Amino acid sequence: MDSEPSEMFEVAEACVRCRCGCCKDECPMYSEIVEESISPKGRNILIRAIGKGVVQPDERAVRIAYSCLLCKRDEFSCSAHLKNAEATEAFREYLISKGVPMLPEHEPLVRSLENYGNPWQESKSARKRWAKGLKVSAALPGRTEVLFYVGCTFALDRSLHETPKALARLMDLAGESYGVLLEDELCCGSTAKRIGQRKLFESLMKENEARIRRTGAKRVVTACSGCYKTLKQDYPRLDKDVRVVHSTEYLAELVDSKRISFSSLPHKVTYHDPCHLGRHAEVYDAPRRLLRAIPDVEIVEMRNSRERSRCCGGGAGVKTAYPEISQAAAKRRVKEAEQTGAGMLVTACPFCVQTLRAAAEAAGSKVEVVELTILLDKLAKRGGAAA
Amino acid sequence: MMDAKSRAEVKEQLVKALGESKVLHEKADLLPYTKDTYRIPLEDEYRYLPDFVVLPETTPEVQSVVRIAAEHRIPLIPKGGGSNRTGMLVPILGGIVVDTIRMNKVVEVNLPNLYVTVQPGITLKELDQYLEPYGLWLTQEQGSFKVATIGGSISTSGFSRRHQKYGSISDRVMSLEVVLASGEVLRTGQKVLYTSTGYRLHQLFIAAEGTLGIITEATLRVEPLPEARDIILAFFKDFWAANDAAQRLMTSGVTFSGGEAYEGHGMDKLGAPQGMKGMFYVLLDGTKGEVAAQKDFVVSLIAESGGVLASSDVAMSFMTIYTEQWCGARAITGLEDVLTTYIPMERMREFYDKMWNQVAPKYGIEPLPGEKYSLDVGRYRMAGGRYRLPKGEGAWQKYQQVLREIARLATSMGGSIQSCHGIGIEHRDNMDLEYSKAALDAMRSIKRVFDPDNIMNPGKKLPER
Numbered sequence: 001m002d003s004e005p006s007e008m009f010e011v012a013e014a015c016v017r018c019r020c021g022c023c024k025d026e027c028p029m030y031s032e033i034v035e036e037s038i039s040p041k042g043r044n045i046l047i048r049a050i051g052k053g054v055v056q057p058d059e060r061a062v063r064i065a066y067s068c069l070l071c072k073r074d075e076f077s078c079s080a081h082l083k084n085a086e087a088t089e090a091f092r093e094y095l096i097s098k099g100v101p102m103l104p105e106h107e108p109l110v111r112s113l114e115n116y117g118n119p120w121q122e123s124k125s126a127r128k129r130w131a132k133g134l135k136v137s138a139a140l141p142g143r144t145e146v147l148f149y150v151g152c153t154f155a156l157d158r159s160l161h162e163t164p165k166a167l168a169r170l171m172d173l174a175g176e177s178y179g180v181l182l183e184d185e186l187c188c189g190s191t192a193k194r195i196g197q198r199k200l201f202e203s204l205m206k207e208n209e210a211r212i213r214r215t216g217a218k219r220v221v222t223a224c225s226g227c228y229k230t231l232k233q234d235y236p237r238l239d240k241d242v243r244v245v246h247s248t249e250y251l252a253e254l255v256d257s258k259r260i261s262f263s264s265l266p267h268k269v270t271y272h273d274p275c276h277l278g279r280h281a282e283v284y285d286a287p288r289r290l291l292r293a294i295p296d297v298e299i300v301e302m303r304n305s306r307e308r309s310r311c312c313g314g315g316a317g318v319k320t321a322y323p324e325i326s327q328a329a330a331k332r333r334v335k336e337a338e339q340t341g342a343g344m345l346v347t348a349c350p351f352c353v354q355t356l357r358a359a360a361e362a363a364g365s366k367v368e369v370v371e372l373t374i375l376l377d378k379l380a381k382r383g384g385a386a387a
Numbered sequence: 388m389m390d391a392k393s394r395a396e397v398k399e400q401l402v403k404a405l406g407e408s409k410v411l412h413e414k415a416d417l418l419p420y421t422k423d424t425y426r427i428p429l430e431d432e433y434r435y436l437p438d439f440v441v442l443p444e445t446t447p448e449v450q451s452v453v454r455i456a457a458e459h460r461i462p463l464i465p466k467g468g469g470s471n472r473t474g475m476l477v478p479i480l481g482g483i484v485v486d487t488i489r490m491n492k493v494v495e496v497n498l499p500n501l502y503v504t505v506q507p508g509i510t511l512k513e514l515d516q517y518l519e520p521y522g523l524w525l526t527q528e529q530g531s532f533k534v535a536t537i538g539g540s541i542s543t544s545g546f547s548r549r550h551q552k553y554g555s556i557s558d559r560v561m562s563l564e565v566v567l568a569s570g571e572v573l574r575t576g577q578k579v580l581y582t583s584t585g586y587r588l589h590q591l592f593i594a595a596e597g598t599l600g601i602i603t604e605a606t607l608r609v610e611p612l613p614e615a616r617d618i619i620l621a622f623f624k625d626f627w628a629a630n631d632a633a634q635r636l637m638t639s640g641v642t643f644s645g646g647e648a649y650e651g652h653g654m655d656k657l658g659a660p661q662g663m664k665g666m667f668y669v670l671l672d673g674t675k676g677e678v679a680a681q682k683d684f685v686v687s688l689i690a691e692s693g694g695v696l697a698s699s700d701v702a703m704s705f706m707t708i709y710t711e712q713w714c715g716a717r718a719i720t721g722l723e724d725v726l727t728t729y730i731p732m733e734r735m736r737e738f739y740d741k742m743w744n745q746v747a748p749k750y751g752i753e754p755l756p757g758e759k760y761s762l763d764v765g766r767y768r769m770a771g772g773r774y775r776l777p778k779g780e781g782a783w784q785k786y787q788q789v790l791r792e793i794a795r796l797a798t799s800m801g802g803s804i805q806s807c808h809g810i811g812i813e814h815r816d817n818m819d820l821e822y823s824k825a826a827l828d829a830m831r832s833i834k835r836v837f838d839p840d841n842i843m844n845p846g847k848k849l850p851e852r
Contacts, residue, residue, distance in 0.1 A: 014718040014719065015718060017717055017718055017721055017722065018424065018714055018717035018718040019422070019423065019424045019469075019470075020424060020470050020531065020534060020713065020714040020717070021468060021469050021470055021534045022531075022533050022534055022713065022714065024468075024533075024534065025510070025512065025533035025534065034442070034488050034489045034491070035411070035416065035442065035488075036416075036419035036420065036440075036469065036486070036488075037411075037415060037416045037418070037419055041419065042418075042419045045418045045419050046415055046418055049415075049418050049433070052433075054414075054418075054433050055414045055415055055418065058413075058415065060413045060414075060415045060416065061415045064415055064416075077533065077711075078718075079711070079712035079713060079714055079716070079718075080716075080717075080718035080719050082718060303516075
């Protein structure tokens with residue numbers, strides 16, 4: 001997944017040969033800001049000009065570099081399928097490597113990652129809070145086949161604790177044996193990587209990978225789409241030895257093997273594909289298979305779904321740096337959900353849940369934003385569905 | 388270009404009129420405006436930076452910008468989606484790019500009279516999405532559908548691949564609001580489709596490329612969404628066999644929305660029998676009964692013409708890909724240009740023969756695979772094609788000679804240099820081949836009436852005397 005400066009310049013060069021601007025179509029950042037420079041095309045033009053020394057990487061250039069959600073939506077608008085998100089991530093790394101100061105809004109994230117091993121300025125011991133009241137087993141070498149990797153946001157945002165609890169309960173219900181790292185869990189480094197802090201990412205990756213490997217687990221399960229994408233794609237060796245699976249894939253297997261089933265939900269629901277799970281990792285079917293396993297549920301797709309899904313606005317450091325734009329993008333997505341007539345907007349990523357829920361509340365929307373694991377946990381029964 | 392003092396003065400005035408957030412002046416923000424998708428010599432690629440870019444949201448804001456430019460006699464370059472192919476948007480004399488992309492609101496949907504009034508910066512795709520819940524559509528479908536704006540389409544006389552049934556954008560304009568070089572607002576007429584009162588002023592702004600004023604609002608005829616749609620795709624032994632079928636279709640009297648015949652590429656992937664090298668698709672829209680009857684007719688015609696039908700699934704997915712994939716070849720194949728000449732049908736074969744057998748080898752250009760022939764099927768005799776630009780020493784001069792030869796070929800056959808895309812700077816100096824001195828002088832006189840100080844996109848479209 002790593003894109004070297006040479007690849008970044010190649011993408012920029014190819015884009016500049018064309019300059020069509022198709023990437024602006026449905027680009028969540030361009031839709032809100034509506035400036036040519038705030039689009040994959042605009043950024044590629046800038047990358048090339050910086051490479052040729054035509055402009056200096058000044059403050060404005062840095063703002064442009066960080067006005068991207070790395071959502072990859074543009075790749076499906078671009079006929080040449082240029083790897084613009086990779087180029088933008090590499091551009092951020094390039095700017096940092098040239099000594100260009102990071103965005104001041106990102107400094108607290110970076111300091112927190114350096115000091116606490118999570119981006120949210122929470123102590124290391126806070127990481128086990130989510131498991132209070134549950135009987136979970138600490139991951140131990142030789143005894144843990146499946147490692148449940150919770151991730152910083154699910155573990156540290158109290159409003160999201162129900163998801164790891166729900167996943168733990170579902171695994172218990174299915175009789176699965178798994179271990180957790182609790183306070184020994186470390187950030188996967190996704191935030192650091194997305195905002196161009198490559199050295200910080202590499203140090204987090206090295207330590208985190210060592211801790212995961214030390215458990216001897218054969219599989220790592222996570223409900224966080226960001227952690228999933230990072231562990232699977234940005235850790236070059238981990239997935240070769242330890243299978244990294246998203247909770248939706250994992251639970252879909254449990255449903256297929258008739259270890260769990262669900263009771264009826266006569267509701268109309270729509271599903272939002274998180275960028276990290278969908279476009280980045282191409283997991284589109286597992287969450288839909290799970291929804292379809294719920295009797296009587298009606299699934300309706302939004303105008304933009306699967307590979308064409310619009311980003312919630314919560315990714316790649318944008319929410320921290322530009323909260324208003326992030327929320328405007330999220331409101332647009334909530335509106336798409338409303339247009340389907342669904343009462344529930346289901347998704348499978350902590351950032352999407354946070355961002356979409358806040359936007360739905362701010363917009364006074366009747367659509368309820370629901371995290372998929374929680375929904376499944378409420379309806380779950382042991383064993384297969386009755387024929 | 389402006390000196391530092393007047394630049395500072397203009398900046399202050401622009402910011403006062405529009406506010407900081409609508410005036411771009413930092414180099415990183417100006418870079419995307421140095422050119423559109425037209426080729427300019429490599430040594431000039433960063434030469435044409437505009438002095439400012441403004442992002443107005445209302446007609447009064449456009450008026451303020453125009454008045455400031457008029458006071459300082461600074462060029463104004465109106466911009467839509469930015470995908471123009473002819474250099475129409477290149478700020479060759481510096482100045483202010485008036486980027487209309489934030490003027491993207493729908494002002495009115497008038498259902499009983501089947502029209503819509505919009506700001507110019509809305510894209511064709513956004514407008515159709517907006518109209519869908521009303522059961523309406525604009526009918527304008529073309530490669531740059533996702534990017535092209537209403538203002539840009541009108542200003543370049545944009546193409547629609549469904550023109551046979553629904554016409555192109557020039558047939559849909561009912562009334563325009565334009566800010567003239569004086570800052571005054573011109574309304575070209577009432578929002579009516581049929582009138583015999585005044586001169587048809589709105590027609591002057593179609594393909595005017597921003598040289599007469601800045602379009603700030605457009606009223607356009609829209610249509611009810613068809614009950615049924617279909618696409619028929621067929622393979623032929625070569626392009627000319629596909630073209631023969633297309634011409635039989637044209638003279639058959641059957642109603643169809645549009646189509647295209649071309650030299651296929653990678654057709655085996657679409658299930659074409661071996662050795663088939665030509666393709667032809669036909670688009671149908673209407674009621675279920677109409678479309679079914681039209682389909683039966685077209686299918687028989689194809690069979691009688693020696694064509695082999697593609698399956699419906701292949702045809703549908705072909706159209707989806709074709710609609711979505713427009714320009715990307717440029718990113719992969721490198722420097723290329725397109726033919727969008729209008730050639731009378733009886734000279735079509737001669738045109739292509741001369742183009743590829745005489746002009747191409749002379750200047751070292753070659754067609755891209757599968758893009759040697761692409762002929763619009765419908766009333767428009769748009770002869771398309773795509774070619775790699777000359778390489779090596781003197782490449783730029785050779786390219787200019789190729790453009791001149793294409794213009795000479797098209798006009799000598801009674802055709803037009805560009806059916807769509809406009810002229811920009813690409814063919815500006817070839818306009819003398821298509822128009823007489825009297826015609827060009829008349830155009831210059833019209834420009835002077837609207838823009839006496841020549842601040843509206845100067846140096847574009849009309850050759851210097």
